[in-house]
Amino acid sequence: MTSRRSPYEIYWEILVFCKTPRAFTAIINRCDLNSKSGQEYIEFLCTRGYLARVSEREKSRFCTTERAAEYLSLFSRLYLDLFDSVPGFKL
Amino acid sequence: MTDGTLNQFRNELTALFVIVVLNIVFGALAMAFGVQYMVSSVSGQAAGQSMVLRIVAGSVAMVCFGLGIAWIISSVTIFDGIEELREEFQDRKKPVSDETLTSGIIRMMAHYRQNTKTIHTMILVCTLGGFCFLALGIINSLEFLSISLSSGQFTLKNYLLIPAALLTLGIALVSLLSSYYFSKFSRTWDLRLMETARSEEMLKKSLGIDTE
Numbered sequence: 324m325t326s327r328r329s330p331y332e333i334y335w336e337i338l339v340f341c342k343t344p345r346a347f348t349a350i351i352n353r354c355d356l357n358s359k360s361g362q363e364y365i366e367f368l369c370t371r372g373y374l375a376r377v378s379e380r381e382k383s384r385f386c387t388t389e390r391a392a393e394y395l396s397l398f399s400r401l402y403l404d405l406f407d408s409v410p411g412f413k414l
Numbered sequence: 415m416t417d418g419t420l421n422q423f424r425n426e427l428t429a430l431f432v433i434v435v436l437n438i439v440f441g442a443l444a445m446a447f448g449v450q451y452m453v454s455s456v457s458g459q460a461a462g463q464s465m466v467l468r469i470v471a472g473s474v475a476m477v478c479f480g481l482g483i484a485w486i487i488s489s490v491t492i493f494d495g496i497e498e499l500r501e502e503f504q505d506r507k508k509p510v511s512d513e514t515l516t517s518g519i520i521r522m523m524a525h526y527r528q529n530t531k532t533i534h535t536m537i538l539v540c541t542l543g544g545f546c547f548l549a550l551g552i553i554n555s556l557e558f559l560s561i562s563l564s565s566g567q568f569t570l571k572n573y574l575l576i577p578a579a580l581l582t583l584g585i586a587l588v589s590l591l592s593s594y595y596f597s598k599f600s601r602t603w604d605l606r607l608m609e610t611a612r613s614e615e616m617l618k619k620s621l622g623i624d625t626e
Contacts, residue, residue, distance in 0.1 A: 327524040327527055327528050328520065328523075328524045328527075329610070329614065331614060331617045331618075331621075332520045332523070332524070334621070335516070335520070336517070336520070339513055339517070371621060371622060373621075393620060394617070394620045394621060397616065397617065397620050398516070398617060398620075399512045399513065399516045401610070401613040401616065401617070402516045402519050402520070402610070403419050403512060403515065403516060403519070405519065405606045405609055405610065406418075406419045406422050406423065406519075407419070408609060409602060409605045409606050409609060410602065411422050411425070411426060411602065412426045412429060412430070412598055412599045412602040412603075413425060413426070413429055414429045414432065414433075414595065
């Protein structure tokens with residue numbers, strides 16, 4: 324079965340959502356992930372230093388770091404460019 | 415750059431929305447016409463019909479009925495994702511950020527990936543449906559039309575047939591046009607998917623995956 328979103332799209336969604344600190348449950352709910360795959364994506368982003376674990380009122384949350392800015396802007400540019408590089412669909 | 419991209423994205427969503435709504439309406443009409451022609455062919459309600467024409471019209475009508483059902487189901491599946499996305503971007507009065515627009519593009523891409531098979535089915539169903547309705551329109555027009563070869567005169571036996579024949583031909587036309595536009599839409603988004611596959615290399619590098 325074809326996956327609906329690529330891993331890069333999911334990384335982007337997590338990083339954008341975590342610009343303000345978010346709990347694990349909020350991330351998987353918002354990004355429509357199950358807890359196993361959510362854990363894997365978050366773990367990956369944490370090991371790359373794009374996501375940091377922060378403690379807020381004794382609760383663990385995740386927050387996007389400065390390092391992710393380059394990935395976020397590159398991703399947006401590439402996706403917005405799709406509408407310039409490919410002839411559009413019109414009636 | 416965002417304004418141009420946003421307008422294009424909005425226009426594409428609206429264009430697809432219009433085609434899908436047209437398909438739902440004409441799919442329902444196709445189903446209704448299929449049933450009507452099927453019943454009238456089987457019961458032989460129309461006077462002066464030859465047996466062969468009745469069997470052919472009945473068979474084509476049965477295919478049209480089936481295609482009408484497939485047509486509606488496929489259209490509704492595509493409609494589901496488009497409607498929400500379109501409303502979200504259509505009603506926005508404030509300037510849209512790059513992030514919001516990118517998020518919309520991701521959702522549209524995910525919707526396309528999920529429904530590629532359905533869209534390809536629609537292209538096939540619309541083409542088949544178009545030709546079936548074209549055949550049905552022609553067959554039923556012939557039943558009421560007599561042509562005198564010696565004098566070269568056409569005689570229409572029942573004027574009431576004209577609206578029905580025109581509607582059938584209209585369904586055929588919409589069906590064939592939908593197939594054309596779905597192919598166009600599919601080509602555009604297939605190209606975009608290919609482009610994203612190419613840009614994945616750059617994203618990999620940005621994430622440092624290649625450096626491992």
